[in-house]
Each structure stands twice: as C-alpha cells, then as structure tokens.
Amino acid sequence: MTAGRNGKSVSIDPDDREIAERLSSIFHWSTDRVGEPGYPFTSLNQMVYGIETLARSAMSMEQFIEGLREVLEVAGQHPVPEGSVRTSSLTVVDLSPSGNGWFVDARFQSGERFKLAINKASIGWVADPPDPMRDQEVMKLLSGVKGARVSSDEDLALLVMEVAHYSSDIAGWLQGLHSAISEKLKP
Incomplete structure (x- = not known):
C-alpha cells in the first residue's frame, strides 16, 4: 500500500480499484483527524507506524481493512469477531x-x-x-x-x-x- 500525504491517493499491489478506494477513504478521513483532541494519533508518522504494525499482523486484506477501521477509529463501537484486531483504548x-x-x-x-x-x-x-x-x-x-x-x-x-x-x-x-x-x- 502506498498513500499520498493527503490520503486522497492510495495504490495497492496487486492493483484492485475497489480496495484502493476503501483504503483511500479510510486514510483520508484519518489524516484529517490527526492531532484533534481525543483522537489517538497526534502525528502522521505515529499513524503510519500504527498502520505498519497492523499490516504486519493482518492475515488478509479484509482483516487489514477492518483492523484499520478500528485502529484509526473510522468504525463505530461494535463487537469485533474473535481472532481479529482488537479495538484501541483511549491511550x-x-x-x-x-x-x-x-x-x-x-x-x-x-x-x-x-x-x-x-x-x-x-x-x-x-x-x-x-x-x-x-x-x-x-x-x-x-x-x-x-x-x-x-x-x-x-x-x-x-x-x-x-x-x-x-x-x-x-x-x-x-x-x-x-x-x-x-x-x-x-x-
């Protein structure tokens, strides 16, 4: 996955337009929130490290996307299936x-x-x-x-x-x- 600094351009290898658009939407929304009070990431570098950590542990693209939605707080609070990425606390x-x-x-x-x-x-x-x-x-x-x-x-x-x-x-x-x-x- 490669993302432009503003999050509007995301590309993946192998190329899949639908997944790239989903990732772009998540990444763009998150970059706009970096540094906001209550948002867990205070810098873009910190967010990228979080994404990298998640990417290393995800077993599939779907698990990565779901984990990304949780870690970047794009998703609402809902139960997470067993075996998937945990939701983060307010730490x-x-x-x-x-x-x-x-x-x-x-x-x-x-x-x-x-x-x-x-x-x-x-x-x-x-x-x-x-x-x-x-x-x-x-x-x-x-x-x-x-x-x-x-x-x-x-x-x-x-x-x-x-x-x-x-x-x-x-x-x-x-x-x-x-x-x-x-x-x-x-x-």
Whole structure:
C-alpha cells in the first residue's frame, strides 16, 4: 500500500480499484483527524507506524481493512469477531526515532504514563506514578528481550506501542506485553 500525504491517493499491489478506494477513504478521513483532541494519533508518522504494525499482523486484506477501521477509529463501537484486531483504548502513544534508537511515550486513560527509550546500548524507563517492583519487572522483561536479540529495536518499540494502544493502564500493558512476547517466542 502506498498513500499520498493527503490520503486522497492510495495504490495497492496487486492493483484492485475497489480496495484502493476503501483504503483511500479510510486514510483520508484519518489524516484529517490527526492531532484533534481525543483522537489517538497526534502525528502522521505515529499513524503510519500504527498502520505498519497492523499490516504486519493482518492475515488478509479484509482483516487489514477492518483492523484499520478500528485502529484509526473510522468504525463505530461494535463487537469485533474473535481472532481479529482488537479495538484501541483511549491511550495516547507517541513513537519517535531518537538518535540510535526509539522513544515511546504512553499516556493511559487512567492518568498513568510511561516513557521508554530503546537504543543500541541500553533501555531507559520512567513511569508516573513510579512503582519500584513493577518498574524493575519492566526493565528485566525488556532487557531480556533486547539481550536475546529476538527482534530489532524498532520491532520492540512497535510492539511496546501496539500493546499500549490496547491497554488502559501500565499494569494491563505489562500483562499484555508479557503475552505478546511469549507469543513471539513460540517456535
């Protein structure tokens, strides 16, 4: 999928005019909402990272389109069939490149917040409110994944961002991250 900056021109390979028009409509509507209060994406880059994450996990074009409608909040709130992409919470997550790594800033609807820096040599974590036991568990988990080299720093940052989108607080995010990493490590 290739999209013009304004979202009005979307092309896909292989070419399918109907699907391209559906994607264009979704993308264009979403680009108009980026940065609005209450909309989960505060920048076009953040929206593109969300789309990329979704594209990696979708098993078909239909699942991708349905997931896109949910993630970009184009669809109304309705039940999601089991096995499809989950709807996001009111969590706002910013993902941005930072020097030789990535920076993730998540603000949950509960009022909790974390900032995570992942770079070639280390991981940095700050949470509000701080919880020494939980914070130590987070560092142990993320350092273990980074040390095992099962994914790139970018993939780890995208996973952290994706799980945060579907969590309402840090505890839920940590539980979801454990599950996502366990799935990723299955042979």
